[in-house]
Amino acid sequence: MATWVWFHKLASPPHIYRIAGRLTLLFTVPGVLALIVGLYGGLVTAPADYQQGDSFRIIYVHAPAAWLSLLCYTAMAIAAAVGLVWRMKVAHAFAAATAPIGASFALVCLVSGSLWGRPMWGTWWVWDARLTSQLVLFFLYLGYMALRHSFDDLSRADRASGVLAVIGLVNVPIIHYSVYWWSTLHQGSTVLRAGGPSMPPSMLVPLLLCFFAYTCCYGALVCVRLRAEVLNRERSPNWLSLNA
Amino acid sequence: MSLQSFIQFFVQFIHMGGYGPYIWTAYGLTAGVYLWNILSARRLHTSAVMRARQRLIASAESQALERP
Numbered sequence: 483m484a485t486w487v488w489f490h491k492l493a494s495p496p497h498i499y500r501i502a503g504r505l506t507l508l509f510t511v512p513g514v515l516a517l518i519v520g521l522y523g524g525l526v527t528a529p530a531d532y533q534q535g536d537s538f539r540i541i542y543v544h545a546p547a548a549w550l551s552l553l554c555y556t557a558m559a560i561a562a563a564v565g566l567v568w569r570m571k572v573a574h575a576f577a578a579a580t581a582p583i584g585a586s587f588a589l590v591c592l593v594s595g596s597l598w599g600r601p602m603w604g605t606w607w608v609w610d611a612r613l614t615s616q617l618v619l620f621f622l623y624l625g626y627m628a629l630r631h632s633f634d635d636l637s638r639a640d641r642a643s644g645v646l647a648v649i650g651l652v653n654v655p656i657i658h659y660s661v662y663w664w665s666t667l668h669q670g671s672t673v674l675r676a677g678g679p680s681m682p683p684s685m686l687v688p689l690l691l692c693f694f695a696y697t698c699c700y701g702a703l704v705c706v707r708l709r710a711e712v713l714n715r716e717r718s719p720n721w722l723s724l725n726a
Numbered sequence: 727m728s729l730q731s732f733i734q735f736f737v738q739f740i741h742m743g744g745y746g747p748y749i750w751t752a753y754g755l756t757a758g759v760y761l762w763n764i765l766s767a768r769r770l771h772t773s774a775v776m777r778a779r780q781r782l783i784a785s786a787e788s789q790a791l792e793r794p
Contacts, residue, residue, distance in 0.1 A: 536743040543756040594752040706767040710774035
């Protein structure tokens with residue numbers, strides 16, 4: 483019963499506006515601290531890789547960006563599904579707030595991966611299953627945002643883009659398992675693998691800090707964007723006067 | 727650490743074993759994307775607050791006009 487009360491409270495725009503405001507700072511402080519320590523560890527204290535030399539240091543921006551692009555899409559699709567099933571406007575607002583963040587980090591993942599691939603593989607790009615499915619993810623984000631902007635009516639934009647987000651979720655496990663299902667040039671998982679991470683702690687700890695930092699930064703960014711989305715949708719002046 | 731050894735460390739750090747251009751481009755792009763995300767989110771929120779305030783003023787004015 484208490485769970486449903488909590489769930490119904492989330493559908494309330496004034497409540498979510500207030501909660502998002504509090505969470506912004508809560509995510510920002512640990513996120514920025516972890517990012518500074520993680521990047522310092524990755525760029526300065528972590529030793530060079532015995533095969534890849536210093537070029538492996540791109541992993542500290544590449545892998546967390548890849549993780550964030552998948553996390554954002556999953557969160558966006560779940561929120562869109564909740565919005566479609568329960569007709570919850572706040573859920574659609576959350577999905578709309580997540581899309582630009584996810585798209586930007588999918589782009590970081592693709593470009594930083596390409597910058598690593600050039601000296602290591604001798605090419606900027608290959609039509610490898612992992613790279614291609616990640617590119618599809620980037621286009622799904624762009625498609626989601628373009629579809630939203632093609633409607634004047636917000637509720638129709640929510641429904642159409644929500645359906646696209648839910649259908650596109652099928653690409654997320656394809657990206658993750660592509661390195662196991664197909665013979666790819668892209669290496670397998672470094673952290674999430676059977677038998678534990680394949681990195682020594684001096685390299686792994688800064689990487690884990692970067693994963694944590696990116697996730698916190700997403701939390702902070704989505705809270706600010708969600709507040710804007712909620713404000714833009716809300717027409718009731720009573721609570722706006724309290725918050726705006 | 728003397729000044730000379732610091733400069734030597736700094737040059738090696740920037741050079742990154744010959745991979746400097748690839749590494750710093752990747753980090754520069756990431757910094758740019760972070761900056762864009764922060765600025766665009768703040769701009770979006772500020773403009774939403776401004777529009778909400780305008781709606782409030784318009785609503786208060788229309789209520790004042792409706793009063794006899």
